[in-house]
Amino acid sequence: MTLTELSYNVRKSFPFVIIFFLVFMILFYSVKLLLLYSGLNQPAQPVYTDTKFGKIKTPVISGSKTSSTTNYILDTIEGQPTTATLSANIYLVPPITTQLNYREKVYLIAKMVGFNTETSKYTLSNRTAVFSDDKQRVNIDVANFNFDYEYSYAKDPLLFTNTQIPSNKDIEEKARDFLKSVGRYPDELSTGKVNIVYHNYNATANTLFVTKNPAQANVVEVDFYRPDIDGFPVVSPEYFTSQNYVIMVFKQSTFKVIKAQVSFFEKSDDQVGVYPLxxxxxxxxxxxxxxxYVISGENKPTVTIKKMFLGYHDLDSYQNYLEPVYIFLGENDFVAYVPAVEKDWLEE
Known part of the structure; x- marks a missing residue:
């Protein structure tokens, strides 16, 4: 076949190729529209729920304020409010009962934070054992052994001389070892996320200031968080920091814990409800x-929301359930939570 004949045959068949392509595209999009139309006309599948606990209490979010005094503008990537799921697990937090053999454990905690337990005795108020002297204080819940400890570092100015900031690995390791030594390092915290916060202690103001530059820090904090639950992140009552933390001052070969707290409440993985959101x-x-509930942010007349997602609200005091909330993040460190469970299933 000569080039002239080839060119003639191509020109002759070209209209048929165009017609075939157009017919194919018409059929393709006709099928897509048919499938879309049939999907829209199908009845919505019912959302699975198991509201075994009946109405549950609205989560108590400590330290928050109402969101009523502000105008909110949504400016997220999605461009509209997002719905992650129509139902979610609600986890029972079993009630706490005082343990009869708590004395041995509270003395262990006191000893590991620095008390001379041969001479130091505790006072018991309700279910809180308190060790205190002129240098330090620790409060221990004798039911679940949650505790908060504080060293009177303002009375020890030499503590903040010749400080060092080690590697993140060493910082985390020392914090973990401390919680293990006092016997209050829950499994969920051991498998969850950690976050390091750097501080600079100002002796004149007697205040710890957060700094993002480790070179300016002389104090370091390790925050411990639960791992994700059902694929959703867990947020603390203060969002940026956790209620489970260890704060330390490092020297060349030693370190001192100046503040620490574990306020953790174990959830049941067996007693779980499924509630509509x-x-x-x-x-x-x-x-x-x-x-x-506004967690953080300046009191401004208008706040622009930049991100919205679903997560579980962790507890810093006992509540009956671990349940999800919507989290709203905005400019200037604005954070707010909204309970996610349908209102019909929440007690007033």
């Missing part, structure tokens, strides 16, 4: 209506 539009409407 409000959608993203309803959650954002609740925020605007003043039914949200």
């Amino acid at each position: 409000r959608n993203g539009d309803a959650a954002f409407a609740d925020l605007k209506a003043g039914n949200g």
Whole structure:
């Protein structure tokens, strides 16, 4: 076949190729539209729920304030409120009972934080054992052994001379070892996330200031968080820091714990309900209506929300359930939570 004949045959068949392509595209999009139409006309599948606990209490979020005094503008990547899921697990937090053999454990904790337990005795108020002297104080819950410890570092100015900041690995290791030594390092915290916060202690103001530059720090904090639950992150009552932490001062070959706290409440993995959740539009409407809890941020007349997602609210005091909340993040470190469970299933 000559080039002339080839060119003639190509020109002759070209209209048929165009017609075939157009027919194929018409059929392809006709099928897609048919499938889309049939999907839209199918009845919505019911959301699985197991509301075994009946109505549950609205989560108590300590230290928060109402969201009612602010106008909120949504400016997220999605461009609209997001709904992660229509139902979620609700975990029972078993009630706490005082253990009869608590004396041995509270003395162990006191000894490991620096008390001379041969001479130091505790006072018992309700279910809190308190060790205290002129240098330090520790409060221990005799039911679950949650504790908070503070060293009177303002009375020890030499503590902050010749400090060093070791590697993140060493910092985390020392914090973990400390919690293990006092016998209060829950399994969930051991498998969860950690976050390091750097501080600079100002003796004149007697205040720890957060700094992002380790070179300016003389104090370091390790925050411990639960791991994700059902694929959703766990947020603390203060969001940026955890209620489970160890704060330390490092020297060349030693370190001193100056503050520490574990306020952790074990959830049951056997007693779990499944509750319907409000959608993203309803959650954002609740925020605007003043039914949200502002965790952080300046009191401004208008706040722009940059991110919205679903997570579980961790507890810093005992509550009956571990349940999800919608988290709203905005400019200037604004953070707010809105309960995620449908209102019909929440007690007033």
